[in-house]
Amino acid sequence: MMFEVKTVKETFGIIEDNFSDYDLDGEWVGIHEALDRVVCKDIIANEDMPPFNRSSVDGYCVVAADTFGVSEAMPAQLKLVGEVGMGEKPGFAIKRGESAYVPTGGQLPSGADAMVMMEYSEDFKDGDIFLNKPAAPGNHIVYKGDDVKEGTLVIKKGRRLRAQDIAILAGLGYEKVKVYKKLKIGIISTGDEVIGIGDKPEGAQIRDINTYSIDSLSKKMGMEPVRFGIVKDVYDDIEKVVNESLESCDITVVSGGSSVGTKDVTVKVIESLGKPGVLLHGIAVKPGKPTILGKAKGKAVIGLPGHPASAFMIFQVFVSRLAKTMEKSGDGLHPFVEATVDINYPSNNGREEYLAVSLREGKDRCIASPVFGKSGMISLMTQADGFVHISRGSEGLNKGQKVKVNLF
Amino acid sequence: MMFEVKTVKETFGIIEDNFSDYDLDGEWVGIHEALDRVVCKDIIANEDMPPFNRSSVDGYCVVAADTFGVSEAMPAQLKLVGEVGMGEKPGFAIKRGESAYVPTGGQLPSGADAMVMMEYSEDFKDGDIFLNKPAAPGNHIVYKGDDVKEGTLVIKKGRRLRAQDIAILAGLGYEKVKVYKKLKIGIISTGDEVIGIGDKPEGAQIRDINTYSIDSLSKKMGMEPVRFGIVKDVYDDIEKVVNESLESCDITVVSGGSSVGTKDVTVKVIESLGKPGVLLHGIAVKPGKPTILGKAKGKAVIGLPGHPASAFMIFQVFVSRLAKTMEKSGDGLHPFVEATVDINYPSNNGREEYLAVSLREGKDRCIASPVFGKSGMISLMTQADGFVHISRGSEGLNKGQKVKVNLF
Numbered sequence: 001m002m003f004e005v006k007t008v009k010e011t012f013g014i015i016e017d018n019f020s021d022y023d024l025d026g027e028w029v030g031i032h033e034a035l036d037r038v039v040c041k042d043i044i045a046n047e048d049m050p051p052f053n054r055s056s057v058d059g060y061c062v063v064a065a066d067t068f069g070v071s072e073a074m075p076a077q078l079k080l081v082g083e084v085g086m087g088e089k090p091g092f093a094i095k096r097g098e099s100a101y102v103p104t105g106g107q108l109p110s111g112a113d114a115m116v117m118m119e120y121s122e123d124f125k126d127g128d129i130f131l132n133k134p135a136a137p138g139n140h141i142v143y144k145g146d147d148v149k150e151g152t153l154v155i156k157k158g159r160r161l162r163a164q165d166i167a168i169l170a171g172l173g174y175e176k177v178k179v180y181k182k183l184k185i186g187i188i189s190t191g192d193e194v195i196g197i198g199d200k201p202e203g204a205q206i207r208d209i210n211t212y213s214i215d216s217l218s219k220k221m222g223m224e225p226v227r228f229g230i231v232k233d234v235y236d237d238i239e240k241v242v243n244e245s246l247e248s249c250d251i252t253v254v255s256g257g258s259s260v261g262t263k264d265v266t267v268k269v270i271e272s273l274g275k276p277g278v279l280l281h282g283i284a285v286k287p288g289k290p291t292i293l294g295k296a297k298g299k300a301v302i303g304l305p306g307h308p309a310s311a312f313m314i315f316q317v318f319v320s321r322l323a324k325t326m327e328k329s330g331d332g333l334h335p336f337v338e339a340t341v342d343i344n345y346p347s348n349n350g351r352e353e354y355l356a357v358s359l360r361e362g363k364d365r366c367i368a369s370p371v372f373g374k375s376g377m378i379s380l381m382t383q384a385d386g387f388v389h390i391s392r393g394s395e396g397l398n399k400g401q402k403v404k405v406n407l408f
Numbered sequence: 409m410m411f412e413v414k415t416v417k418e419t420f421g422i423i424e425d426n427f428s429d430y431d432l433d434g435e436w437v438g439i440h441e442a443l444d445r446v447v448c449k450d451i452i453a454n455e456d457m458p459p460f461n462r463s464s465v466d467g468y469c470v471v472a473a474d475t476f477g478v479s480e481a482m483p484a485q486l487k488l489v490g491e492v493g494m495g496e497k498p499g500f501a502i503k504r505g506e507s508a509y510v511p512t513g514g515q516l517p518s519g520a521d522a523m524v525m526m527e528y529s530e531d532f533k534d535g536d537i538f539l540n541k542p543a544a545p546g547n548h549i550v551y552k553g554d555d556v557k558e559g560t561l562v563i564k565k566g567r568r569l570r571a572q573d574i575a576i577l578a579g580l581g582y583e584k585v586k587v588y589k590k591l592k593i594g595i596i597s598t599g600d601e602v603i604g605i606g607d608k609p610e611g612a613q614i615r616d617i618n619t620y621s622i623d624s625l626s627k628k629m630g631m632e633p634v635r636f637g638i639v640k641d642v643y644d645d646i647e648k649v650v651n652e653s654l655e656s657c658d659i660t661v662v663s664g665g666s667s668v669g670t671k672d673v674t675v676k677v678i679e680s681l682g683k684p685g686v687l688l689h690g691i692a693v694k695p696g697k698p699t700i701l702g703k704a705k706g707k708a709v710i711g712l713p714g715h716p717a718s719a720f721m722i723f724q725v726f727v728s729r730l731a732k733t734m735e736k737s738g739d740g741l742h743p744f745v746e747a748t749v750d751i752n753y754p755s756n757n758g759r760e761e762y763l764a765v766s767l768r769e770g771k772d773r774c775i776a777s778p779v780f781g782k783s784g785m786i787s788l789m790t791q792a793d794g795f796v797h798i799s800r801g802s803e804g805l806n807k808g809q810k811v812k813v814n815l816f
Contacts, residue, residue: 031605032635035624049786052612056782087601089611105601105714107612147785154790163624164789164816167716170605170620171786193495193513197439197578203497204460204515212578216443216571227440306513308575338746374464377555378457378579381572382562408572 005282005289007392008317008352014279015322018295022326024183024250028176031169034161036222037179038329043155045172048145052089053108057140060099060121060129061112064137075122075132084109099129108141115140148172158328160222180327182224186245186252187214189230190238190266191306196230209308209378210255217315221323223251239269246273246297250326253319255304255311256290266303270294273301284351284392288314293322300326309381313354316387316408337386337405339368347396355397356384357405368405370397384408413690413697415800416725416760422687423730426703430734432591432658436584439577442569444630445587446737451563453580456553460497461516465548468507468529468537469520472545483530483540492517507537516549523548556580566736568630588735590632594653594660595622597638598646598674599714604638617716617786618663625723629731631659647677654681654705658734661727663712663719664698674711678702681709692759692800696722701730708734717789721762724795724816745794745813747776755804763805764792765813776813778805792816 006014026040055061062078070076078099084090090109094100100109108115117140120133148154154172155165161177169177187210195205197212208230218225226249231237238254245252254266271277273296280293287310292303300322304311324330339359347353357368368388373380386407390396397403414422434448463469470486478484486507492498498517502508508517516523525548528541556562562580563573569585577585595618603613605620616638626633634657639645646662653660662674679685681704688701695718700711708730712719732738747767755761765776779792794813798804805811 031620032623035627050614051609054612084612086599087611087613105612105614142782142785146782147787154787162816163621163628164720164792166624167617167621167720168786168790170617171615171716173605173608173615175606191494197581198583200581201459203495204462204492204513205495206458206513207579207581209575209578212439213571213575215440216574219443220571308579312572312575337744374550374554377550378576379555379562382576384572408570 005284006280007284011280011283011293011318012321014293015318015325018276018279019300019322019325020328022250022298024180024327026178027181028178031166031174031177034166034169034177034179035163037161037177037182038222038327039155039157039159039161040178040180040328042153042157043169043174043177045148045150045152045154047172048150049148049171050142050146051144053144054142055102055104055106055108055115055140056142057115057117058104059102059115059117059140060131061094061102061108062099062114062116062131062135063094063096063111064114064135064139066096066099067114067116067131067134070132070134072132075130077128077130080123080127080129082109099131113137113141158330160329182222183251183323183327184226184249185214185218185223185323186226186228186249187211187218188228188238188241188245188252188254190233190254190256191230192233194230210304210306210311213308213312213381214253214255214304214315217312217319221320222327223323233265235265235268238265239272242269242273242301246299246301249299251300251302251319251322253302253304253315256306267292270296270301270303273297283314283318285314285317286351286353288354289351291318293318308378309356312381313356313387316406317354336407337366338402339366339405341388341397341399341401341403342367342369344399345370345390345397347390347394350392352392353390354387355390356380356387357403358383359385359405366405368403413692414688415692419688419691419701419726420729422701423726423733426684426687427708427730427733428736430658430706432588432735434586435589436586439574439582439585442574442577442585442587443571445569445585445590446630446735447563447565447567447569448586448588448736450561450565451577451582451585453556453558453560453562455580456558457556457579458550458552458554461552462550463510463512463514463516463523463548464550465523465525466512467510467523467525467548468539469502469510469516470507470522470524470539470543471502471504471519472522472543472547474504474507475522475524475539475542478540478542480540483538485536485538488531488535488537490517507539521545521549566738568737590630591659591731591735592634592657593622593626593631593731594634594636594657595619595626596636596646596649596653596660596662598641598662598664599638600641602638618712618714618719621716621720621789622661622663622712622723625720625727629728630735631731641673643673643676646673647680650677650681650709654707654709657707659708659710659727659730661710661712661723664714675700678704678709678711681705691722691726693722693725694759694761697759699726701726716786717764720789721764721795724814725762744815745774747774747811747813749796749805749807749809749811750775750777752807753778753798753805755798755802758800760800761798762795763798764788764795765811766791767793767813774813776811
């Protein structure tokens with residue numbers, strides 16, 4: 001079966017069409033364990049926040065009308081009828097001509113409709129308080145429900161929870177939150193030349209870098225990696241491990257050896273697993289053209305290039321897209337840095353390119369340098385801080401041009 | 409004892425002076441557990457990478473001189489003396505007039521000094537190979553040690569490990585890496601009005617938001633939080649829990665109730681713990697002026713404002729700085745977004761300000777909107793995506809101005 005190479009846009013479309021309705025279970029977790037988890041249903045406020053009218057300053061509550069027109073020369077003289085303690089429900093109300101002390105965060109007694117800050121008061125300890133600044137109704141008060149009204153949407157389904165989201169959940173009294181289970185991703189390395197990282201290479205063997213870079217990237221993206229280790233370039237062996245991974249994992253990633261033979265075996269295995277099988281074979285992108293995406297038993301199977309730097313970039317761009325689609329977490333911000341390119345970089349016409357760059361702080365800007373070296377160098381990955389997307393048909397980058405650097 | 413309010417710069421200086429020599433133990437962890445951990449000693453390559461001369465293409469190895477001047481019209485005719493398998497050590501050498509097939513990643517036979525790509529060859533299966541493109545010595549070869557030379561610095565002490573760093577460790581055969589133990593941070597909430605998040609507020613009680621936002625932020629920053637819960641505004645109670653936290657934690661954070669009394673108690677407790685005690689009380693910054701930093705038993709104790717949004721911002725700016733200083737992880741990139749402000753925002757002269765903003769994608773730029781609302785609103789935190797630093801003496805922000813937004 002022959003496959004046409006797909007553009008990046010077509011690839012994203014194939015991911016959307018095939019995996020946006022992926023059925024991922026939810027689970028309840030304590031909010032102290034919910035950081036970076038994806039909420040699987042809208043969270044609605046079940047009460048008002050604050051649940052009472054609250055002062056936002058230390059000072060005196062008043063009926064605002066009592067302070068209209070007052071000044072330092074002519075302060076309002078009000079009867080002090082009480083003091084509100086932190087966390088206490090005031091045991092009294094105030095009316096015209098009266099006032100009471102309320103601390104920041106304290107509850108306003110009924111009858112009061114404004115606060116006058118401490119620094120505009122004088123207390124001669126004779127039972128009265130003198131206030132020398134006028135207040136409009138509502139001054140320095142957060143009314144019940146001002147912050148969050150009962151029934152409003154607080155956190156939308158698909159949000160990856162940040163510390164500030166967990167704060168509002170705590171404030172509203174949620175001890176637990178329902179989130180999607182972490183996507184499980186099975187990682188398989190293939191190649192007759194690939195050996196374990198603890199082994200000493202003999203001849204031209206190379207250590208299994210991909211298992212570890214993909215393991216780390218998966219965690220960074222909020223997935224739960226399962227490492228299946230190294231498999232020889234043998235159809236039956238690869239098929240067996242891919243099936244094992246499909247049993248328990250939502251995504252299976254096979255990073256091929258760099259030999260032509262290995263790639264064929266991965267395609268054949270994906271084809272053998274049932275419909276629809278291989279969805280695409282080859283993306284018009286540099287690096288990483290020989291990427292494979294398949295679907296079997298409703299789950300995703302990916303063939304990545306064997307070369308570590310290519311596998312890394314393809315994972316960043318396409319597997320992260322796939323994961324976000326499967327867990328419906330579309331609305332996050334993707335951190336990037338705007339930087340100035342320090343050299344001319346001609347592009348490959350006709351296919352998009354993801355160019356690794358290193359970043360440094362310039363005098364008044366951030367500077368991006370494309371990371372160069374001989375093809376196949378691993379150390380280039382470590383020098384890179386992020387990547388620049390160069391679109392098809394672009395002439396490349398010009399020295400001094402501003403670019404958006406997506407951070408690794 | 410009276411304290412002068414410090415500027416942000418002075419505060420960073422105090423942190424540097426007091427905690428840059430903090431003694432944090434190291435531990436060995438498997439590289440699959442090392443993501444986001446801070447390396448505590450320089451990592452030097454203990455071997456060459458690659459450990460052999462490697463082809464970066466599928467093709468034929470040659471003595472380059474045999475191809476000088478060849479063309480499609482006049483190809484070089486070389487004797488095929490063998491084929492190198494993936495991962496294998498070639499069992500033969502080549503000399504002038506000879507060639508052999510080598511796959512991408514395969515080892516070059518001795519004698520060969522260049523590769524000619526497959527597509528420039530013709531094989532009539534008669535024992536000879538015809539090559540129609542000249543190659544210069546070194547073409548398509550990654551020499552032994554080209555990627556990383558034995559003895560070179562691969563990862564510097566203080567680096568927070570990223571996936572691409574773990575990749576190179578795998579490639580060099582490191583199964584484990586020595587990293588600093590995670591900083592342990594004790595979290596204490598104080599305030600008579602503060603109740604647990606599972607409790608229903610009575611009167612004007614408020615739920616303990618700070619424990620959960622600080623817990624999540626600490627994890628995000630790579631620390632290991634220990635939650636000590638809520639303590640009443642009583643000297644003995646706070647002293648007891650702070651001492652308990654000091655026993656096991658590197659940093660202790662006390663977020664005060666918003667009452668004036670609470671703040672005094674935290675200062676007194678820090679003073680009581682021994683020298684040097686309180687290092688600063690008050691930073692000229694908005695929000696969060698009433699921040700306290702102390703040192704006792706060699707460890708850091710911090711008093712944060714009780715208001716969740718203020719505590720959150722102070723933690724982002726100052727506690728993260730403290731943590732980086734204590735674990736010597738200075739060299740990381742801090743993700744930010746360059747955005748255009750959509751309104752005029754006048755600043756407070758004389759103190760620096762950290763202004764929370766929300767971000768949205770505009771037509772051809774990213775737009776930052778200051779997050780406004782009544783003082784004390786929690787929902788503002790959730791709307792915010794990051795913050796803008798407004799320096800002292802600045803007039804504030806002008807509509808259309810470009811700003812650097814540090815992401816939460």
